Structure formats: C-alpha cells, structure tokens
Amino acid sequence: MGKSDGIPILDLGPYRAGDAGALETLAAALRHAQENVGFFVIVNHGVPQARIDAAFESARRFHALPLDAKLALKANEHNIGYLPFKGSTTRSSKVNVNTKPNLNEAFFVKRDLAPDHPDVLAGKRYKAPNQWPAEIALPGFRAQVTAYCDALEALARSLLPLYARALDLPADWFAKAFDFPMYTLRMTHYPPVPEPEIEDNQFAIAPHTDSGFLTLLAQxxxxxxxxxxxxxxxxxxxxxxxxxxxxxxxxxxxxxxxxFLSTPHRVIHRTPRDRYAVPFFFDCSYDHVMECVPTCTGPGNPPKYPPTTYPEYQLWFGSRNYAHIAPKAGENMAAG
Structure with a gap:
C-alpha cells in the first residue's frame, strides 16, 4: 500500500481479483487509514474511466444551463435539486467558525425511484423523486447520471466487507444494514472567483466533515x-x-x-478555470437503526452516542447547513 502526504493509497486490484489473503491485507490497511487519517485513495477500483469522464461532463452540461432553467429545479426540503451559487453556509464545522457562504453551486440527485415504487411506499427512502431537467434540454443526462450512481453504489458495496473486517467483524456484517442503501450524488461547480482568501474566511467549500458513512470522490x-x-x-x-x-x-x-475518524476538509479554488466535482455519499438503509458497533465498545469504553437512523441524522445535519431544509413539527432533531 502506498502513501503520499500522509494519505494512504490502497490498491483494490488483488482484492477484486480474489487473491488469497487480499481481503485481510486490504482490511488492515483500511483500518490504519480510518483510525489515523480518515481519508485514503483507491486505485484499480473497476469503475471505467469513460463512466467517470461522463459524470464530470454531465456536471458541466447541467451547470451550463441558463440560471432560470436551474432555478426551476431548486432544491427542496429533501435536498434534491439545484442549490444556487452561495446557497449554503457550512455551520457544522469542528475546526473553523464559517461565516461566509460557499463559493459554489450544486445539483443533488438521490436514488432514481418513482414515488409509487414499493421501496418508497415501504418507507425505505425519502418520499420524493429526483428533479430532472427535461430530456430535450439535456439529452442523455438522466441516463448518464443514473449509470454513474449505479457504478458507484456497486463500488461502495464492494468495500463493505473491508470495513467489516477492519472492525474485526464477519465480512458480511454490514450486509443487512445496507440491503437498500441510501446515496446522494452532488454535482458541484466552482466558478472562477477573484482571489478568495482563507484569511477572509471565504472558501469554495468551507472546512467541514461529511455527514454520512463514506464518500467516494472521483479525482x-x-x-x-x-x-x-x-x-x-x-x-x-x-x-x-x-x-x-x-x-x-x-x-x-x-x-x-x-x-474511525471523520476528518475535516475544505476546497479552495484559485485557478481561472471552472472546476467540477461529483462526490458520491453512501449510507445505510433508510430505516436501519445504527447502534454502536459491538467491537467498538467494552469495559471503560461505553457507547458515546444514542442509536440513530439515516433520516434522523441527515435532517439534523441538513437543517444546520442548508436554509431550505427545516424540520416539521414533531420531527426528531436530536443529533446525540
């Protein structure tokens, strides 16, 4: 396993090929990365480069639409849709008092299911569909984005046995928790901005930690x-x-x-070029109750947090960072 600037590089090739001992070797490397850094880089992951390129091109095409067309898809209370430039201020930072809005715009997509899909009706996800631009406006956009989400869901699922073994659990321990995983794709555009300065507390994305289980970010x-x-x-x-x-x-x-560490990170964009990012946020099933992993507690180390679910935590996190997300009367806002 390689290492650069303190962030480990993990090669998934032997693991994906089923080489003897590869699961345990890679799980040990992942354990070290998660307990000491909270970030790592994966190579030989199996996602075709053409699929990654298409995702970046999809982000570019969407953000090239006229502003009125994007505002027609403005993000709703489920954080699905378009977030305008300077539309969020990161208030959940553990390392910086962020006072200025983020210098980016974004388009959010979740699992592409119709409102009458059985899993939606069963309460396994937000009861809200994606907000897609018309096919005539962006031909092939929905298909390309959905294909990218499918590929990254498969990649994220393939990592779960590694996470389980890294925590000294059976390789299939997370299978039930992720039988119908939630995910969000954020298609972000950072336009050139004259000299944003850290000293002015201005960032493309201010220092923050991610809210979910794991994030996959194509370079x-x-x-x-x-x-x-x-x-x-x-x-x-x-x-x-x-x-x-x-x-x-x-x-x-x-x-x-x-x-496992949840490590702060930020984005600073000082080049004259438009920058795009397509982070994929992967989480457990909508209704799964996350209680302290049994190998992470014991005498002298009791659970530090009460059990929670994906919607409970995301509502708390989202309402702190996005003005358009607000709890309804009676909704649980406890973060623990």
Whole structure:
C-alpha cells in the first residue's frame, strides 16, 4: 500500500481479483487509514474511466444551463435539486467558525425511484423523486447520471466487507444494514472567483466533515481539496488520474464509537478555470437503526452516542447547513 502526504493509497486490484489473503491485507490497511487519517485513495477500483469522464461532463452540461432553467429545479426540503451559487453556509464545522457562504453551486440527485415504487411506499427512502431537467434540454443526462450512481453504489458495496473486517467483524456484517442503501450524488461547480482568501474566511467549500458513512470522490484534474490531518496540518490528496478519494463521514464516526475518524476538509479554488466535482455519499438503509458497533465498545469504553437512523441524522445535519431544509413539527432533531 502506498502513501503520499500522509494519505494512504490502497490498491483494490488483488482484492477484486480474489487473491488469497487480499481481503485481510486490504482490511488492515483500511483500518490504519480510518483510525489515523480518515481519508485514503483507491486505485484499480473497476469503475471505467469513460463512466467517470461522463459524470464530470454531465456536471458541466447541467451547470451550463441558463440560471432560470436551474432555478426551476431548486432544491427542496429533501435536498434534491439545484442549490444556487452561495446557497449554503457550512455551520457544522469542528475546526473553523464559517461565516461566509460557499463559493459554489450544486445539483443533488438521490436514488432514481418513482414515488409509487414499493421501496418508497415501504418507507425505505425519502418520499420524493429526483428533479430532472427535461430530456430535450439535456439529452442523455438522466441516463448518464443514473449509470454513474449505479457504478458507484456497486463500488461502495464492494468495500463493505473491508470495513467489516477492519472492525474485526464477519465480512458480511454490514450486509443487512445496507440491503437498500441510501446515496446522494452532488454535482458541484466552482466558478472562477477573484482571489478568495482563507484569511477572509471565504472558501469554495468551507472546512467541514461529511455527514454520512463514506464518500467516494472521483479525482478532478484541477486541485483544490485539502484535508486536515490529526496533527492539524492541511495536505492535498495525491493526484492520481482515475482514482477515488474515500473518506469516513460523521455517521461512520459515531457508529464506530469514534474509532474511525471523520476528518475535516475544505476546497479552495484559485485557478481561472471552472472546476467540477461529483462526490458520491453512501449510507445505510433508510430505516436501519445504527447502534454502536459491538467491537467498538467494552469495559471503560461505553457507547458515546444514542442509536440513530439515516433520516434522523441527515435532517439534523441538513437543517444546520442548508436554509431550505427545516424540520416539521414533531420531527426528531436530536443529533446525540
């Protein structure tokens, strides 16, 4: 396993090929990355480069639409749809008091199911469909985005046995929790902005931790992401074409009783070029109750958080960072 600037590089090739001992070797490397950094980079992951390129092109095509067309799809209370430029201010940061809106616009997509799909009716996901631009406006956009989500869901699922073994659990331990996983694709556009300065507390995306279980971020050809290591230094992940940056989110952090780190990161965009990012946020099933992982608690180390579910935590997190997300009367807002 490689390492660059403190962020490990994990090669999935032997594991995907089924080589003897590859699962345990890779799980040990993942354990080290999660307990000491919270970020790692994966190579030989199996997602075709053409599929990744199509996702970036889809983001570019969407954000090239006229503003009126994008505003017609403005993000709703489920955070599905279009978030305008400077439409969010990150208030959940653990390392910085963020006071200014983020210098980006974004389009959010979740699992593409019709409102009458059996799993929707069973309460296994938000009861809200995606907001797609008309096919005539962006031919093939929906198909390309859905195909990318399918590919990344498959990749994320393939990592679950590694996470289980990294936590000294049976390889299939997470299978039930992720039998119908939730996910969100955020298609972000960072336009060129004259000299945004850290000293002015202005960021493309301000310092934050992700909210979910894990994030898969296809590498952009324009740097900007920086990660805050546990010693307080900020580093850029190694820029490896075709690779994915992977990090733990807050739900995995609390599910593992803080054994796995949820590491702060930010984006600073100072180039004259438009930058795009397509982070994929992967979570357990909508109705699964996340209680402390049994190998992460014991005498002298009781659970630090009460059980929670995906919708409960996402409502709390979203309402702090997005003005258009607000709890309805009676909804649980406890983060634990």
């Amino acid at each position: 952009s050809d324009i740097p900007g992401l920086t990660v805050r290591l546990p010693d307080g230094t900020w580093v850029e992940p190694p820029l490896i074409p075709g690779s994915f940056v992977v990090n733990t989110g807050d739900l995995a952090h609390r599910w593992t009783n803080e054994r």
